[in-house]
Amino acid sequence: xxxxxxxxxxxxxxxxxxxxxxxxxxxxxxxxxxxxxxxxxxxxxxxxxxxxxxxxxxxxxxxxxxxxxxxxxxxxxxxxxxxxxxxxxxxxxxxxxxxxxxxxxxxxxxxxxxxxxxxxxxxxxxxxxxxxxxxxxxxxxxxxxxxxxxxxxxxxxxxxxxxxxxxxxxxxxxxxxxxxxxxxxxxxxxxxxxxxxxxxxxxxxxxxxxxxxxxxxxxxxxxxxxxxxxxxxxxxxxxxxxxxxxxxxxxxxxxxxxxxxxxxxxxxxxxxxxxxxxxxxxxxxxxxxxxxxxxxxxxxxxxxxxxxxxxxxxxxxxxxxxxxxxxxxxxxxxxxxxxxxxxxxxxxxxxxxxxxxxxxxxxxxxxxxxxxxxxxxxx
Amino acid sequence: xxxxxxxxxxxxxxxxxxxxxxxxxxxxxxxxxxxxxxxxxxxxxxxxxxxxxxxxxxxxxxxxxxxxxxxxxxxxxxxxxxxxxxxxxxxxxxxxxxxxxxxxxxxxxxxxxxxxxxxxxxxxxxxxxxxxxxxxxxxxxxxxxxxxxxxxxxxxxxxxxxxxxxxxxxxxxxxxxxxxxxxxxxxxxxxxxxxxxxxxxxxxxxxxxxxxxxxxxxxxxxxxxxxxxxxxxxxxxxxxxxxxxxxxxxxxxxxxxxxxxxxxxxxxxxxxxxxxxxxxxxxxxxxxxxxxxxxxxxxxxxxxxxxxxxxxxxxxxxxxxxxxxxxxxxxxxxxxxxxxxxxxxxxxxxxxxxxxxxxxxxxxxxxxxxxxxxxxxxx
Numbered sequence: 077x078x079x080x081x082x083x084x085x086x087x088x089x090x091x092x093x094x095x096x097x098x099x100x101x102x103x104x105x106x107x108x109x110x111x112x113x114x115x116x117x118x119x120x121x122x123x124x125x126x127x128x129x130x131x132x133x134x135x136x137x138x139x140x141x142x143x144x145x146x147x148x149x150x151x152x153x154x155x156x157x158x159x160x161x162x163x164x165x166x167x168x169x170x171x172x173x174x175x176x177x178x179x180x181x182x183x184x185x186x187x188x189x190x191x192x193x194x195x196x197x198x199x200x201x202x203x204x205x206x207x208x209x210x211x212x213x214x215x216x217x218x219x220x221x222x223x224x225x226x227x228x229x230x231x232x233x234x235x236x237x238x239x240x241x242x243x244x245x246x247x248x249x250x251x252x253x254x255x256x257x258x259x260x261x262x263x264x265x266x267x268x269x270x271x272x273x274x275x276x277x278x279x280x281x282x283x284x285x286x287x288x289x290x291x292x293x294x295x296x297x298x299x300x301x302x303x304x305x306x307x308x309x310x311x312x313x314x315x316x317x318x319x320x321x322x323x324x325x326x327x328x329x330x331x332x333x334x335x336x337x338x339x340x341x342x343x344x345x346x347x348x349x350x351x352x353x354x355x356x357x358x359x360x361x362x363x364x365x366x367x368x369x370x371x372x373x374x375x376x377x378x379x380x381x382x383x384x385x386x387x388x389x390x391x392x393x394x395x396x397x398x399x400x401x402x403x404x405x406x407x408x409x410x411x412x413x414x415x416x417x418x419x420x421x422x423x424x425x426x427x428x429x430x431x432x433x434x435x436x437x438x439x440x441x442x443x444x445x446x447x448x449x450x451x452x453x454x455x
Numbered sequence: 456x457x458x459x460x461x462x463x464x465x466x467x468x469x470x471x472x473x474x475x476x477x478x479x480x481x482x483x484x485x486x487x488x489x490x491x492x493x494x495x496x497x498x499x500x501x502x503x504x505x506x507x508x509x510x511x512x513x514x515x516x517x518x519x520x521x522x523x524x525x526x527x528x529x530x531x532x533x534x535x536x537x538x539x540x541x542x543x544x545x546x547x548x549x550x551x552x553x554x555x556x557x558x559x560x561x562x563x564x565x566x567x568x569x570x571x572x573x574x575x576x577x578x579x580x581x582x583x584x585x586x587x588x589x590x591x592x593x594x595x596x597x598x599x600x601x602x603x604x605x606x607x608x609x610x611x612x613x614x615x616x617x618x619x620x621x622x623x624x625x626x627x628x629x630x631x632x633x634x635x636x637x638x639x640x641x642x643x644x645x646x647x648x649x650x651x652x653x654x655x656x657x658x659x660x661x662x663x664x665x666x667x668x669x670x671x672x673x674x675x676x677x678x679x680x681x682x683x684x685x686x687x688x689x690x691x692x693x694x695x696x697x698x699x700x701x702x703x704x705x706x707x708x709x710x711x712x713x714x715x716x717x718x719x720x721x722x723x724x725x726x727x728x729x730x731x732x733x734x735x736x737x738x739x740x741x742x743x744x745x746x747x748x749x750x751x752x753x754x755x756x757x758x759x760x761x762x763x764x765x766x767x768x769x770x771x772x773x774x775x776x777x778x779x780x781x782x783x784x785x786x787x788x789x790x791x792x793x794x795x796x797x798x799x800x801x802x803x804x805x806x807x808x809x810x811x812x813x814x815x816x817x818x819x820x821x822x823x824x825x826x827x828x829x830x831x832x833x834x
Contacts, residue, residue: 113774113779114770114773115774115777115779115781117779118780118781120781120784142773142777143748143769143773147749151749151767151770157769157770157773159765159766159770369522370529388530390526390530390536391493391530391537394522394536395493398494398517398521400492401497401784402496402497404780405780
């Protein structure tokens with residue numbers, strides 16, 4: 077079975093599609109929960125699947141350090157290791173080397189760095205990153221790239237993008253073709269439309285199974301992010317999935333789908349689950365707030381997730397106050413459910429040609445900040 | 456429906472029985488997982504039930520401080536609060552006041568103390584302890600007693616036991632009878648047979664629905680504990696359950712069942728789950744040990760629990776090294792399964808009159824210490 081993207085419907089720039097991989101199909105637009113160290117923190121894999129997730133993201137940087145790619149391979153690959161039999165996408169390690177490691181040194185060849193865990197020295201090159209992702213048995217491998225700092229002058233952004241394009245070619249060459257497995261290129265170029273266009277053209281010339289948009293959600297703000305999508309997406313092939321890396325908040329997802337993006341990943345629903353922030357269609361709620369301590373309502377009365385069907389805000393607030401594991405477990409489960417339900421809503425709206433109405437209704441309901449006050453008054 | 460204990464079979468001193476409560480039946484001998492702050496740490500309630508647990512223990516001391524008994528009551532009781540619809544036993548708070556709180560002062564009236572959480576001042580009397588347990592809606596309420604220090608001279612132990620007996624009478628008087636709810640008295644008297652006998656007689660005269668044996672597993676060692684059981688249990692009524700508080704390790708449970716005990720509680724399987732210690736029928740395993748890092752076997756190849764059916768030692772070791780929540784979650788689940796399976800084995804052996812053979816086989820297999828070496832050599 078070939079790795080394959082099929083566009084099923086279109087509504088404006090937005091696409092309803094399906095990706096076929098060695099470990100199953102992914103309905104797009106899709107949100108990928110992050111399973112950094114071979115676990116979505118606090119969740120059992122079947123609970124992740126129950127929320128509707130069809131693909132997870134694994135982090136090459138973390139897994140190469142612990143338990144190491146060779147160990148995962150000798151144990152049968154990442155799917156078996158973590159008991160997740162659906163598709164997995166791994167990032168290239170480039171982003172986390174920049175954000176987590178110490179004493180980084182970048183050359184044409186690649187990056188050398190010190191582990192943030194024990195200070196041990198490591199290196200990543202395009203060839204080694206692709207090899208690691210192969211050892212992990214990722215259904216979708218990402219090209220190794222340099223994460224351009226933000227802000228960057230056009231000259232700096234150009235140099236960085238050009239390096240990433242040379243690395244993209246080396247990544248593509250190092251990737252071993254197998255049925256059901258694919259490799260994505262990553263468009264760079266910061267917020268400069270001409271650089272983004274040049275990057276997209278360079279990647280298309282190399283030829284990839286999918287195209288990611290990198291270097292966004294790094295502090296540029298939603299407006300610049302959306303502008304960059306508008307100038308970048310039209311330069312990407314129609315017959316391949318488009319993946320906006322590291323995004324994002326619910327309004328970011330809605331806006332990016334409207335602009336033709338098919339895939340997302342973000343730590344927000346899981347990390348928020350561990351910092352007491354719950355997502356609802358009306359905005360976020362700080363579950364640590366004392367106002368919940370006598371509240372018998374669930375996190376979101378309109379939510380059908382396991383946490384909302386079985387537990388009160390009062391109970392979750394109590395768990396958080398006592399630093400009980402079950403608090404983050406329940407909020408994470410709720411948040412992932414919310415994200416997957418939002419994606420299902422977007423897919424359904426594209427199928428019926430009603431995406432604009434869906435987006436309008438979303439923006440009407442969704443408050444930017446915390447909605448504690450509002451929801452409590454609303455009863 | 457009356458709170459009720461029925462003895463179904465007997466094998467030597469050991470009893471196979473059934474307790475009926477407002478929230479369901481409990482097959483005895485039974486092990487009660489500890490849900491200190493209204494949660495069995497790291498477990499969903501249905502996962503606890505799946506291990507075979509039919510009753511949980513809740514801690515009055517913790518719950519009176521957070522979220523408070525009045526709040527639990529106003530939220531519908533502990534069962535609803537924590538989403539556990541089976542029976543709950545609450546302790547009286549006496550033991551934890553002694554082990555956790557600060558600036559304790561004991562008088563005839565009761566105990567005043569400072570919270571270990573925020574230093575706030577509280578008091579517990581027999582009447583208040585019973586009221587709290589009523590507010591929590593415990594199916595089984597425990598009498599308020601003083602936990603006699605160990606070691607104690609016979610004179611100190613006698614004074615302490617006499618105080619506990621006066622408090623037992625006040626507890627019994629304060630308990631509000633309701634269908635399906637019961638109250639247990641607690642035998643004290645340290646390791647002194649005559650004091651234990653006197654205490655048992657005093658409690659029988661007051662009249663309780665069950666009889667606990669308190670003040671053991673406090674450092675006296677297994678031999679003295681078993682001796683104390685042998686002189687205490689024969690003085691307890693045949694038609695009421697007997698509960699050995701805070702016990703214990705698997706060999707303690709087997710030995711106590713042989714000596715006529717029906718109920719147990721202990722933090723060992725759950726706390727061990729958070730300190731990387733896994734229980735197997737051959738002994739305990741330290742899952743943090745580096746020897747597991749390439750081991751594809753489950754914790755216990757003979758175990759049918761969720762963790763052993765789906766995850767390797769290598770994966771669990773990786774999770775622990777990364778301090779991922781899923782590590783303690785999986786080991787806790789395995790340990791609770793092991794404890795419940797042991798209890799089911801004991802019940803089955805009593806039913807078939809083969810308890811001595813069961814106990815012999817248990818002791819043949821179960822090593823006192825860590826069995827890493829042994830299991831690894833055994834393949």
